[in-house]
Every structure is written in structure tokens, then in C-alpha cells.
């Protein structure tokens with residue numbers, strides 16, 4: 045805790061406008077004297093708990109979630125400590141506002157609701173001087189970057205520079221869920237244009253007015269950005285987020301071996317969904333190797349989950365080739381089978397020999413999967429017929445409708461439970477309310493990547509790992525599944541309650557850090573108690589004393 049009186053630069057009105065140091069009405073009498081704040085604040089000193097009460101009253105009185113989002117971002121801009129206090133004390137209520145689904149709405153409206161800059165913009169115009177401009181970032185201790193080029197924001201498509209809400213929201217979750225210090229977090233919008241005509245025709249659009257840069261020019265610019273970031277912030281962890289799927293797979297492959305970089309849509313989603321399947325086994329019985337998964341959607345998320353699932357089967361001793369045969373895909377062109385035209389490289393390993401099938405309902409009937417995972421962004425595509433088929437084939441069918449935001453979910457929790465007579469083990473990407481069926485209350489699990497990436501990031505940062513590997517994501521997956529309690533499962537929930545997320549993240553960080561020490565990815569000496577070391581690094585939103 046900083047108990048230094050800040051330099052003259054940070055006295056008086058300046059400290060009130062510094063979101064990192066501002067305490068608002070919570071400055072004590074002594075601090076008001078020491079910091080020249082007399083007269084600049086109303087006389088009554090409030091505790092943080094009282095301030096929180098006021099904030100909650102305001103948020104709850106807002107008519108829409110978008111208004112709540114705006115209120116919270118404004119709070120983050122004026123008093124970061126109080127913002128995190130409110131988020132952390134009320135995570136289940138606030139997470140859907142600062143992240144999916146409301147953040148999706150906010151990105152769609154970004155140019156209209158824009159008030160104040162947040163995060164860092166690297167654009168095509170900055171070519172050749174990214175290192176120079178990156179020095180404008182005020183926090184030299186940045187340890188983690190989340191970067192997007194806005195091409196595939198959640199399931200909402202190309203939102204160009206309006207996608208900035210995503211890195212901002214994700215990094216808020218790093219802090220709220222895993223205690224990574226806010227000043228260590230750097231949100232970046234990599235603006236190379238947009239192909240979204242509506243945005244290009246909107247005079248209020250904030251991004252570059254041009255169509256997307258592609259090919260070598262794109263690659264050179266991204267490379268310049270990565271080199272500058274690594275140079276200015278040694279050891280930085282970089283998360284690539286919501287890139288279009290061709291760039292996402294390509295960039296991940298290009299950088300994963302020489303940069304501490306991962307793609308949350310691919311690896312984070314993989315880890316969280318596989319954790320849900322591992323936990324679901326405790327309800328359905330059987331082993332991972334008994335599962336046949338049918339994925340709807342063979343994009344970043346679907347392939348990411350299959351890859352982690354394959355890694356989990358390999359850990360059980362199965363060959364990669366055999367493990368892949370447990371994963372089947374239906375995409376926009378029907379069942380992915382060998383011989384189908386123009387199969388993208390990332391899908392090829394999962395194109396099995398099988399007669400072609402055109403539709404999902406037919407594929408379910410023919411393949412008889414134990415689990416159906418929706419990662420297609422196609423709302424309502426898990427129809428009554430599909431769910432009923434799954435329930436005929438399986439005593440406890442696993443049905444995860446993971447597309448975000450809520451409006452894109454392949455089916456709702458209520459539909460999955462009702463159409464399967466309450467037997468589905470259901471999880472979704474965005475939150476759904478509990479469902480009452482036959483006097484039982486079923487609580488859908490939220491397969492939210494926030495269960496994984498904050499803990500992985502914390503583990504990498506605390507251990508000072510030079511690498512973030514697939515094995516770390518699988519370790520995180522096991523770690524998360526192990527933290528699902530018997531009581532969670534009793535209620536049908538395959539993920540721990542969100543209210544436990546700080547503890548969940550700390551244990552994931554411990555397991556990830558252990559991999560860094562065991563595999564020599566770090567020069568840091570392994571501490572006697574890794575978990576205690578992790579906890580020591582975690583940020584708590586409490587005000588410093590300045591006098």
C-alpha cells in the first residue's frame with residue numbers, strides 16, 4: 045500500500061482527476077489538509093462502504109444495462125479503486141454488464157456513447173513509429189496486453205475500432221477476477237480499418253475510414269506492434285482477442301513459439317469448455333475417452349475446444365489421431381468430412397471419413413454424440429428436434445450453447461431443460477437464469493472464459509514465465525474442473541459459482557506457475573509456497589493512506 049504523500053503534481057484538483065489515486069469523498073481530514081483538498085470536496089468524510097452503497101443505488105436505478113455500463117465506465121475513469129470494489133463485491137451482478145452480453149451492445153454503440161479515451165490505439169497510420177507512440181502509454185509497468193483488431197467481436201462480426209470495449213472489458217476481468225494490478229493492464233485496439241459498411245458510412249465512427257488492410261501490410265504492422273511491445277515492456281504477456289478466424293489461427297501459430305502470446309478465443313475457450321465436460325462426467329458417469337462430441341461451428345472457438353479435448357485424451361494415453369476421432373463438426377456447409385471442398389487448414393485434422401450429411405438434426409441422429417457443443421453464433425439452431433434426439437440417445441445429454449452474447453445462444457437454458465425433461469447437463473456462454481422444472485431448480489453453468497484467462501495470466505505474470513503453453517491451458521482446465529463442488533453438481537452446475545472466482549483464479553495461477561518452474565520457462569526461483577506467492581501478488585481494491 046502506498047502511504048506516500050504524492051508529489052505536488054498530485055495534490056489538489058489533480059489528484060481528484062487521477063483515477064488511480066482518487067478517493068473522492070473518502071479522503072480523511074488529515075489527507076484533505078496534506079493534499080490541499082480543503083474546499084474541493086463536500087465536508088463529510090465517507091467510508092468506502094458508504095461510497096459503494098451510493099454507487100449501487102445509482103446503478104440499480106438505471107433503466108438499461110447499457111446505461112449501467114456507461115455509469116460503471118465513468119466510475120472507472122474517475123475512481124478505479126472504488127470501481128473494482130463494486131465489481132468484486134457484486135461480481136455476478138456486474139460481470140454481465142462490464143463483459144458479455146452488455147459489452148457487446150456497448151461495442152455496437154461505441155461511436156455514439158464515446159465520452160473519454162481509454163486504452164491505446166495502434167492504427168495503420170502509425171506504421172513505422174509504433175514503438176515511439178507506445179511510449180505515450182502512462183504506465184511503464186504494463187505486464188499484460190489484450191489486443192483486438194475488431195474483426196469478429198463476440199458473435200457480432202466486424203465492429204472495427206468500436207471493438208475497443210473488448211480489451212477494456214477483458215482487462216477489467218483480469219483485475220477483478222485474478223487481482224492483476226490495473227496499471228499492469230494495457231488494452232490495445234489494432235485499427236487496420238473495417239469492412240462494416242454501416243460504420244464506414246457513420247460520421248461518428250471513431251476508427252480509420254478505410255476497408256481492412258490485409259496480407260503482407262497487415263502482417264508487417266502486427267509484427268512491428270509485437271516487437272515494440274516486447275521491447276518496451278519486457279516479459280509482456282499478449283492476449284489476442286476477437287480477430288477474424290484466419291488471422292487468429294495464423295497469428296497464434298506465428299507467434300506462440302517465440303512470444304509469450306495466446307489467443308483466448310481458441311485456447312481460453314478450449315480450456316473452459318473442456319473443464320465443463322470434465323466436470324459433467326461427474327454427473328453423467330463414464331470417462332473422457334467414452335465421449336463423442338459433436339460441435340456446431342468449426343471456427344476459433346470450436347477448433348480451440350477440440351484441440352484442448354484432444355490434449356486431454358492424449359494425457360490419458362490416447363494417440364492424437366485416435367483422440368481427434370472423438371470430435372465431429374457441423375459448420376455452415378454441413379458435416380465436416382474428408383473430400384469436402386476447400387477445407388480450411390485448421391479444420392482439416394477433424395475432417396473424418398464418413399458419408400456427407402447436410403444438416404445438424406441428421407448429423408445428431410447418425411453420429412449419436414454424447415455431447416453437443418454450440419459455437420456457431422447461430423441462435424435457436426438447437427431446435428426441439430435436436431435436443432429431443434440428444435435426450436433419446438443419452439440418459440444425461442451434455443448440451444452447451446456457448447455462443448455469445450445471450451441473443452446468439454443456440455438454445456436457452458429453459459429450452460434445453462424442458463425439451464430433455466430436465467436431463468440435459470447444460471452450460472452457456474452468456475448467463476441464463478435458473479430454471480424450475482418438476483420442483484427442481486436447475487442452475488445453468490456459465491462456460492465463461494473468465495474462469496480461465498485471468499488465472500492463467502496471473503500464473504504467467506507471477507512466475508515471470510517466458511511462455512504460455514497449451515499444457516498450461518490444460519492444467520487450468522483440470523484446475524477449474526477440480527474446483528466444482530458436489531453441491532454445484534447437485535444443482536446441475538458444471539462450473540463453480542462466480543462468487544468464488546478469485547480463489548479459482550489463484551489456484552489456476554498456482555498450477556500454471558508450477559508448470560513454468562518445472563519446465564524452465566522462467567529464471568525466477570520457485571518459491572516454497574507458490575500459492576502464497578500468487579496471493580501476495582493479488583491486487584485488492586483498498587484506498588492507500590496519504591497522510
Ligand code: NAD
Pocket residue numbers: 196198199288289309313316340341342343344345346374375376377418419420421422446447448449452472473474491492493
Ligand atoms: P468463428 O467465426 O471463428 O466461427 C464460427 C463457426 O460457425 C464457423 O465454423 C462457421 O462455419 C460456423 N457456422 C456459421 N453459421 C453456421 C450454421 N448456420 N450452421 C453451422 N455452423 C455455422 O467464430 P468463433 O470465434 O469460433 O465463435 C463462435 C461463437 O462462439 C461466437 O458466438 C462466440 O461468441 C462464441 N464463443 C463463446 C465462448 C464461451 O462461451 N466461452 C468463447 C469463445 C467464443
